[in-house]
Amino acid sequence: MSTQSRAVLLESFGGPEVLGVREVPAPEAGPGQIRVRVTAAGLNPMDWFMTSDDETAARFGLSLPSGFGTDYAGVVDQVGDGATGFAVGDRVFGGAVSRAIADHVVLDLAATIATGSAVHHTPDGVDDRTAATLAIAGSTAAAALAVVEPGPGDTVLIGGAGGGVGVFTVQLARLAGARVIGTGSATSAEALRSLGAEPVAYGDGLAERVRTLGVTAAIDLFGTDTVRTAREIGVPDARITTIAGQVDGIRSANGANAAPGALEEVARLVADGRLRVPIAATFPIDEIRAAVELQAGRHVHGKVVVDL
Template structure:
């Protein structure tokens, strides 16, 4: 038997439980990973609470939980020749990541660089692929000034740094407690809330040319007011803006395992920083999501197994 986070009704973090389940095994073309770290994401909480998501999720009870994971290959299915028992890997699988074992198609895994911590690797899949795809969606260059909201959060902190690597001037909205941290990354911090447009104009009198919204309508409206064309605003937090304003809404699905591997290499090299806000044992999964839902986390919250 093995452990798996499950839930059998919709609700808050309290619906999450640790269940004993039969160990899964790798089939043809698949690999089984013994998980060492698993990430948590706002998307997970939207699904188990029944909140709307960009692509409506059909949940069958009991449901597994979580997507991101990192661990060690411990079983290889027939026809798999790119992985061997003992390989250190990372990846994601919907409704499955928070478990002792995850079985995934071999092509979906990414090799974990030796210098990438287990905690960073375990929380990288959704946030990393989302950040990568959102930056690519707005085609940033050295001529751009881009607004990144929730710039200290799991997706935002990666997206802001990737935008900076494109040569763009990056303005990041965040709570005041994270401003010095953003400055250390070369990002211009700004407080969100009333008066944000005026505060951004103090940093960039010419406005902005693009935006990466990880927070909601406030960011989209601010970016439009500051001169960004709608088609150079990518949102993962305001799905209605895609149809109402013509913004893009590219998320994790817009990035490939090869993109994730490229990002993992950047993090391992120290070129992109992925801060770990806090680490919880699997048994405290409900507490981990409660902290996530409080907001103002710096980087990722992960579970250890």
């Protein structure tokens, strides 16, 4: 049984330069908990946003020293008293808010991602790197789609479609039968086409570029520009949502509020080969700063994963 664990820890809040790998005592699973030997951790914008400064960290209930990262995948290596549904050796994935990038994480089976942690069985056919990308992005995409409810006959405008959440949102909308128009940079056009979206350049003039495309719903994955465009071309507020901005009259989507079973369904689609998760880059834990710098640049096409 491991007694030591590597973990990414912050002694101060800030940018990638404050991230460091430390050796710490391995946590132990208590009653109703399991411990996971983490093999891979996926990065999300929320990871570096939450720890970017003292004020933001406080809003999320974080204090120093703080861990880092949320999405993980690995293998159960310890089961606490009264913990049921999981056994040593089970492959699992999920979220451990601001502490996932570590050799070991302890998960409370009674918790949810909204309260700090979640754990799910990894389906056969899904490797750990891919499983480590699912929790935040998959749940957020599912929650956004539940707001606008796309289906056959719909044309969905997705802003920021080339990002980590966009990978899932585009494909899930297509699986629902909708046509997808995805905004992005010129360099993301081919990646968007490969996911099933029709690319369109973001920025000034977007409304004119999409006005004649018959857009019936919109999802803004980056800010609020897509919301404004959707309103300008006549999409009703009830069929517009955003994940990264607040707009009066628009219902926002949050992965923590995804419907029960939504993430498991995403994982099943991946296992069945119906949903593809492009891994843009992988880094060893010792290169955490470089990994976060790449992900925070917001120009990577696909997910960034840290191997442990």
